[in-house]
Amino acid sequence: xxxxxxxxxxxxxxxxxxxxxxxxxxxxxxxxxxxxxxxxxxxxxxxxxxxxxxxxxxxxxxxxxxxxxxxxxxxxxxxxxxxxxxxxxxxxxxxxxxxxxxxxxxxxxxxxxxxxxxxxxxxxxxxxxxxxxxxxxxxxxxxxx
Amino acid sequence: xxxxxxxxxxxxxxxxxxxxxxxxxxxxxxxxxxxxxxxxxxxxxxxxxxxxxxxxxxxxxxxxxxxxxxxxxxxxxxxxxxxxxxxxxxxxxxxxxxxxxxxxxxxxxxxxxxxxxxxxxxxxxxxxxxxxxxxxxxxxxxxxx
Amino acid sequence: xxxxxxxxxxxxxxxxxxxxxxxxxxxxxxxxxxxxxxxxxxxxxxxxxxxxxxxxxxxxxxxxxxxxxxxxxxxxxxxxxxxxxxxxxxxxxxxxxxxxxxxxxxxxxxxxxxxxxxxxxxxxxxxxxxxxxxxxxxxxxxxxx
Numbered sequence: 010x011x012x013x014x015x016x017x018x019x020x021x022x023x024x025x026x027x028x029x030x031x032x033x034x035x036x037x038x039x040x041x042x043x044x045x046x047x048x049x050x051x052x053x054x055x056x057x058x059x060x061x062x063x064x065x066x067x068x069x070x071x072x073x074x075x076x077x078x079x080x081x082x083x084x085x086x087x088x089x090x091x092x093x094x095x096x097x098x099x100x101x102x103x104x105x106x107x108x109x110x111x112x113x114x115x116x117x118x119x120x121x122x123x124x125x126x127x128x129x130x131x132x133x134x135x136x137x138x139x140x141x142x143x144x145x146x147x148x149x150x151x152x153x154x
Numbered sequence: 155x156x157x158x159x160x161x162x163x164x165x166x167x168x169x170x171x172x173x174x175x176x177x178x179x180x181x182x183x184x185x186x187x188x189x190x191x192x193x194x195x196x197x198x199x200x201x202x203x204x205x206x207x208x209x210x211x212x213x214x215x216x217x218x219x220x221x222x223x224x225x226x227x228x229x230x231x232x233x234x235x236x237x238x239x240x241x242x243x244x245x246x247x248x249x250x251x252x253x254x255x256x257x258x259x260x261x262x263x264x265x266x267x268x269x270x271x272x273x274x275x276x277x278x279x280x281x282x283x284x285x286x287x288x289x290x291x292x293x294x295x296x297x298x299x
Numbered sequence: 300x301x302x303x304x305x306x307x308x309x310x311x312x313x314x315x316x317x318x319x320x321x322x323x324x325x326x327x328x329x330x331x332x333x334x335x336x337x338x339x340x341x342x343x344x345x346x347x348x349x350x351x352x353x354x355x356x357x358x359x360x361x362x363x364x365x366x367x368x369x370x371x372x373x374x375x376x377x378x379x380x381x382x383x384x385x386x387x388x389x390x391x392x393x394x395x396x397x398x399x400x401x402x403x404x405x406x407x408x409x410x411x412x413x414x415x416x417x418x419x420x421x422x423x424x425x426x427x428x429x430x431x432x433x434x435x436x437x438x439x440x441x442x443x444x
Contacts, residue, residue, distance in 0.1 A: 013169030013184060021422065023337075023378070024303030028434050039303060047168075049196070049273050051339070053376050053391040055354055063252045064200055066224045066268055074254055079356045083393045083403030084248070084376045086198050086229045088168070088271055099271065101198040103228045103248045103256055103374070103393045105403030107353045109364055111258075111393055113228030113250030113401075123356055124435050126378055126389065128339050132166065145269050150170050158314030158329060192313075194341070194418050208397045209345055211369045211413055219399055229393070231343050231374045233313070233416055244416065246343040248373045248393045248401055256403075258373030258395030277311065290414050295315050 012152040016047060016134035026125040032056060032085075033098060033118050039129060040089050040096040048131040050100060052085035059104055060119030061112070069146030073117055080104040082125065083111060089129070090137035092148055097139060157297040161192060161279035171270040177201060177230075178243060178263050184274060185234050185241040193276040195245060197230035204249055205264030206257070214291030218262055225249040227270065228256060234274070235282035237293055242284060302442040306337060306424035316415040322346060322375075323388060323408050329419060330379050330386040338421040340390060342375035349394055350409030351402070359436030363407055370394040372415065373401060379419070380427035382438055387429060 022043065026035040036050055057079055062071040087100025100116040139148035167188065171180040181195055202224055207216040232245025245261040284293035312333065316325040326340055347369055352361040377390025390406040429438035 013167060016166050016168045018163070018166055018308070021306050021308055022303060023306045023339075023422065023424075023427070025440050049168075051376055053378070053389070055356065057356065061250075061254055063226055063250065063254070064224075064268075065252070066200065066202065072252065076254065079354075081353055081391060081404050083391045084229045084231075084374045086196055086231075086374075086376075088198070088273065099198070101226060101228045103250075103401070103403055105351075105353065105393075107355070107362065109351055109353070109366065109402040109404050111248070111256035111401035111403040112254040113248055113256040114226050114254050123354075124432075124437055124439060126440070128378065132168065134168075137168070142269075144173050147269055149269060150271070158312060161311050161313045163308070163311055194313075196341075206395075206399055208371055208395070208399070209369075209413075210397070211345065211347065217397065221399065229374045229376075231341055231376075233343070233418065244343070246371060246373045248395075256393070256401035257399040258393055258401040259371050259399050277313065279313075282313070287414075289318050292414055294414060295416070 012150045014135045016132035018130060019133045020131040022129045026122050026127055028122060030122050031118055032120040032122050033116050036098045045089055045131040046091055046096055047134060047137055048089040048129055050087040050129045052125050052127040054082045054125030055123040056080050057121045057123050060117045061114030062117045063114050076112060080106055092139040157295045159280050161277035163275060164278045165276040167274045171267050171272055173267060175267050176263055177265040177267050178261050181243045190234055190276040191236055191241055192279060192282055193234040193274055195232040195274045197227060197270050197272040199227045199270030200268040201225050202266045202268050205262045206259030207262045208259050221257060225251055237284040302440045304425050306422035308420060309423045310421040312419045316412050316417055318412060320412050321408055322410040322412050323406050326388045335379055335421040336381055336386055337424060337427055338379040338419055340377040340419045342372060342415050342417040344372045344415030345413040346370050347411045347413050350407045351404030352407045353404050366402060370396055382429040
């Protein structure tokens with residue numbers, strides 16, 4: 010069953026991620042250090058390279074690809090919840106090259122920050138825990154009630 | 155006249171939309187059921203197909219097109235307000251294909267969810283009601299004061 | 300040093316920006332008039348033309364380019380902070396043309412609104428002041444503690 014729950018805004022954190030660090034890991038680190046177990050994240054900035062995933066809905070595996078060039082982060086939209094009891098950041102990004110062409114996908118490790126400004130909002134509320142979803146093959150939130 | 159008003163955050167709802175359902179209708183259904191008449195929505199995920207609109211600023215008509223393929227939802231940014239007294243979701247999406255190429259436009263009915271995680275924030279405040287705007291031909295918020 | 304601070308939501312403003320005005324300037328004007336010195340902004344809509352920047356990480360200069368055509372604003376993600384004591388809007392946009400192709404980059408002056416719906420959230424908290432960052436050549440937030 011799908012899941013839709015009321016959550017309660019608790020904290021808002023705003024700042025800049027370190028130059029040269031991994032984008033997904035840097036956001037995850039903040040969530041770990043501040044014990045954020047539920048929330049949303051948004052960001053803009055630029056990367057020196059990107060590694061993105063596309064979920065193949067037939068084979069049910071992520072295909073990863075790398076964009077080996079400087080790119081603007083036109084948008085990063087993501088959420089924070091738990092997987093196996095630990096905070097997991099699920100974020101998708103839109104990137105743009107020097108000619109303005111846009112690329113997008115599931116943010117994977119291997120994306121290196123040039124400069125990145127982030128806003129994280131943490132929520133209190135029910136536990137959002139990712140579990141294997143047989144319908145899609147993905148780790149999704151499941152209503153256990 | 156344009157309109158710019160203070161609104162008051164009331165609720166935050168987070169969850170997953172049903173696999174196989176229509177993306178725009180699924181968000182609209184939540185707003186209907188929970189009586190959300192003003193707010194914002196964001197989402198990420200994937201679709202099995204998409205139907206988007208582009209507003210032709212000359213002819214003043216939406217041109218709709220369909221992308222008949224699995225796509226990641228790189229971003230969905232939208233708002234909720236009233237049209238003819240009923241909640242209306244206005245959302246734009248950025249989508250990405252298996253090679254990372256990005257597409258975007260006005261989210262139309264006919265976009266089918268593979269997996270979608272959504273955050274909806276409801277607001278209290280003045281009535282935001284969409285009415286015909288002669289300058290653009292669109293249904294926009296109008297300051298009636 | 301990078302900077303990551305707790306901020307406190309203060310106001311939410313929702314509305315429509317004037318047809319024909321400059322997108323970046325219209326958002327900046329609202330921040331000036333309402334004395335918003337820290338916050339986030341999101342928007343969707345359409346423009347009659349766009350002017351975007353791409354930061355060249357080698358030469359450390361923005362390259363600007365113009366898209367002389369009607370485009371949907373698929374997303375606008377941005378933040379508000381201070382530069383030389385005045386509110387500065389830093390926003391990135393994803394745009395889409397009549398065939399759904401997406402473009403993106405740093406929003407620059409010279410982007411003309413056809414219709415645009417915006418949500419601005421203002422924050423209280425520490426001063427976020429942009430200063431020259433020698434590592435990137437950009438005006439970024441610096442932790443002065």
